[in-house]
Amino acid sequence: MPNSDTGTQVLRVEGLSKSFRMHHLGQSLHAFEGVSFTLNAGEFLLLKGPNGVGKSTLLRTIWRSYLPEAGHVWFTHDAGRIDLARAADVDIAVLRRRDMGFVTQFLIARPRVPAEEIVAEPLRKAGVAQIDALEEARRWLSAFGVKRDLWRAYPTSFSGGEQQKVNLARALIQPPRLLLLDEPTASLDAGARAALVARLAELKAAGVAMIGVFHHPGDVAAMVDRNILLTAKEVENVAL
Amino acid sequence: MTVMERLAPQLVTGAPLLTMSGISRRFGAVVALEDVAATVWPGEVLGIVGESGSGKSTLLRMMNLEDTPDTGTYHLALPETPGNLFDLDRFARRQLCARRIGIVYQNPHLGLLMGHSSSGNVAERLLIAGERSFATLRAKAKGALEASEFPLTRMDDPPRQLSGGMQQRVQLAKAIALEPALLLLDEPTTGLDVSVQALVLDTLKRLQRDRAITMVIVSHDLGVIRTMADRVMVMRHGRVVEEGLVDQVFQDPQHPYTQELVHAKL
Known part of the structure; x- marks a missing residue:
């Protein structure tokens, strides 16, 4: 921390x-x-x-x-x-x-992984329970203005701007x-x-x-x- | 100027799970492996890339104790396996593989009995390890198939009636049935449709995250390695030419061959 x-x-x-x-x-x-x-x-x-x-x-x-x-x-x-x-x-x-955290202009998305899971992943790796990690991920997606109906969708198909928001939410969810x-x-x-x-x-x-x-x-x-x-x-x- | 030597680990203090060193193997005049060393840390995914004939699959088979080198040692940091694993007799090797090491082959014929039921294929692994109760065998096989995201309605179908993606899931279930180290x-x-490939990689990723299984993945597909691995080893003509963090090897490759490989990617 x-x-x-x-x-x-x-x-x-x-x-x-x-x-x-x-x-x-x-x-x-x-x-x-x-x-x-x-x-x-x-x-x-x-x-x-x-x-x-x-x-x-x-x-x-x-x-x-x-x-x-x-x-x-x-x-x-x-x-x-x-x-x-x-x-x-x-x-x-x-x-x-x-x-350490790194935010780039480019999203490293994995095929068929929903936006909220990509954002929650750093918390999951740090041992936070799935349900809590997802709740926190949704909070950050919402804060960066990603529409609710995109949370379960795959970011590989998002526009550049929306991908970037997912990227930021993921990078900033856990303070490095x-x-x-x-x-x-x-x-x-x-x-x-x-x-x-x-x-x-x-x-x-x-x-x-x-x-x-x-x-x-x-x-x-x-x-x-x-x-x-x-x-x-x-x-x-x-x-x- | 060249890059600087990297230091020994300071933050990761435990022992590596897998340590191989000085591995050399010739098939007649052909050098398959030449003084190869490999280290894999607990919970890590090591990728091995290289063109056909680079020795990557030969090395993986040695990790599965299917073949032994002319020279070299292999250690797994497990309580029951002190010493060089290449010195074990056939029975001990078979037991160790069944209990502690899982493998998924590109060709499902190598890993499965195509005419036996899928659940039976998984249960066979449990039988070798000494499980005898039918109820336990079936329950454990079912659990492993479920974890591999195999449709349980088809668990009694033989692999020869299944699609390539599903055959890989049966292999995976067999490999993880005993929670291997x-x-x-x-x-x-390789050889699966792109959409099926993504699903299988997803399953592997999820297993890795939920169970922190240590993995070694061989592929000539850089995309697969980039998705799956933490570190990567680049092999050519039986030697390791470069090794590093996946993003580093792909973004700042040092060896001429790795540069060629990375620049050739579509």
């Missing part, structure tokens, strides 16, 4: 570098180099920079969908700290279940210690955007540390504690 |  004591360090990124070795091109594609910053409980950090500069890549490297080439990502959990850059895969799987947000408002209508911002404010107040990339940074302006500007070769810390 | 799946949905 998140630590409500703001000021406690959750993440310390040191000299993180990533490029992609493309064997069929016989070359490496540079993403970013030497990124360093810290993030405390209850802090909201906004990643800025032009398209293609590596903002999403940085989030995915912290999440470990991408393997970094150098640097450290020190993450503080209940029993100490661990370097996400080198942690064993099984440890990353544990942390993703327990302590660290939340990574990759353009979560991209395909949302005004109502769902407002619901999302309200939920993020609640999570921030509860001590969740957040790093986000936003298409419309104005949506979250009131929450942002620090900006990080990624430029072509380096990262600049810009204080507000 | 390890469930092995060899291309379990």
Whole structure:
């Protein structure tokens, strides 16, 4: 569970570098180099920079969908700290279940699984009874404006916006210690955007540390504690 | 620059359920497996991908003790199985497989007696493990068929009268009848219609979630592996060329072969 004591360090990124070795091109594609910053409980950090500069890549490297080439990502959990850059895969799987959340623009839906079960799944995995998990899932689907008659339907057939709402409800149903947000408002209508911002404010107040990339940074302006500007070769810390 | 070595687990402190190391196997001049190591943690789903002939099914059959390697060791962290499982005699192997390991083959003929009743096929597994009461056998077989979402109205029909999807459910019921510690799946949905495939995967997902069964699933279908597995091992020419979390291997593949495989996916 998140630590409500703001000021406690959750993440310390040191000299993180990533490029992609493309064997069929016989070359490496540079993403970013030497990124360093810290993030405390209850802090909201906004990643800025032009398209293609590596903002999403940085989030995915912290999440470990991408393997970094150098640097450290020190993450503080209940029993100490661990370097996400080198942690064993099984440890990353544990942390993703327990302590970290990631919201992307893309829904990872499974065929023939109803929306409410997709949303309830993180709670089920955490040991909450099916009936309670589903009730909570319906509450969040409703909060994000997913119509009641879609709750039992399969999100694989939903529109982009509706899929995104299911995605958000699932990602935010259980407050993590660290939340990574990759353009979560991209395909949302005004109502769902407002619901999302309200939920993020609640999570921030509860001590969740957040790093986000936003298409419309104005949506979250009131929450942002620090900006990080990624430029072509380096990262600049810009204080507000 | 290359990626950094990963550390030993710190948060997961128990022992892995399955540990194989140094597995090599030749069939004449053909190298089927070359110094393969595999680890599977309790409750985890490990996917194995690779093209035909990469050795993935041979490795799975060794996990089911159907074949032994020229060299290498195999341990399961179970109270009754200390030591290398390849050293067990035939009887002990058969008992261990019946009680603790379940398997679903791509070809149902390998796993089922096609002319016996479906419930009888499931009960056979229970008989080998020593169950003798007819009432218990039938009740347990029924429970396993139900958990595999097999229509009970057809439990007395022989598999040869069933569709491919239903035959796979009978295999699955047989595999889980004794609540195995390890469930092995060899291309379990290959050859099924897409809609039937989704239903079978659903059943497997639900079993995994509700019972936390440790699974190893072999498939050449990356979609199946992405849906089912937590971690994936990529095999080629009898070797493991890459291993990692499913999203990582598919989004940031390191080995030239894995990059080819991922980029070739429709």
